[in-house]
Amino acid sequence: QKEVEQDPGPLSVPEGAIVSLNCTYSNSAFQYFMWYRQYSRKGPELLMYTYSSGNKEDGRFTAQVDKSSKYISLFIRDSQPSDSATYLCAMSPPDSWGKLQFGAGTQVVVTP
Amino acid sequence: EADIYQTPRYLVIGTGKKITLECSQTMGHDKMYWYQQDPGMELHLIHYSYGVNSTEKGDLSSESTVSRIRTEHFPLTLESARPSHTSQYLCASSATGGKNTIYFGEGSWLTVV
Numbered sequence: 703q704k705e706v707e708q709d710p711g712p713l714s715v716p717e718g719a720i721v722s723l724n725c726t727y728s729n730s731a732f733q734y735f736m737w738y739r740q741y742s743r744k745g746p747e748l749l750m751y752t753y754s755s756g757n758k759e760d761g762r763f764t765a766q767v768d769k770s771s772k773y774i775s776l777f778i779r780d781s782q783p784s785d786s787a788t789y790l791c792a793m794s795p796p797d798s799w800g801k802l803q804f805g806a807g808t809q810v811v812v813t814p
Numbered sequence: 815e816a817d818i819y820q821t822p823r824y825l826v827i828g829t830g831k832k833i834t835l836e837c838s839q840t841m842g843h844d845k846m847y848w849y850q851q852d853p854g855m856e857l858h859l860i861h862y863s864y865g866v867n868s869t870e871k872g873d874l875s876s877e878s879t880v881s882r883i884r885t886e887h888f889p890l891t892l893e894s895a896r897p898s899h900t901s902q903y904l905c906a907s908s909a910t911g912g913k914n915t916i917y918f919g920e921g922s923w924l925t926v927v
Binding site: 704706710736738743744745746747748751790792800801802804805806807 | 820845847854855856857858859862872873904906908915916917918919920921923
């Protein structure tokens, strides 16, 4: 069983819609949660970083962590065609610096 | 924006050849990592280093080796490439302390024929 589960998609939305992404995990020791964006044939780019539970907002992006449910979410408001990419969730326990567990990624397609 | 560079970006090589994937970062980060990613699959950690002369194997077993002689440089070597080594290899780095944020390079796509 994978430690991190993520729906691979593809998730297709019209321009301007809200994109909703999520991951579930099984390791209760995870405390650092990240979302990366990866364009085709490129390296992952860090979008959001959250420690423990709660919400974090940065521009059009909102990350939520619910540790009681072992569930994290990323919301993208006012989606643009340039948001079309694969979104990866990643997480780690506090004593595993840089040794992240990744989801398989959700492919998002924003249509004009 | 992260300053971490990988070369070559794309490589097609024959079975049995020795290859080295280069990775350099200009951010002075102590920690560096190599992740492997097959298309549509998760990234898996194959090697990491917490500083000069420090290297450890990651969660995913790999026949590759790494070295860390300089802080900014973390090359990965395959002594004898096989088709099963065909994959994308991503180098990353992070600073000690503060946020546990990892910055990735653009990746090296390796095809062994």
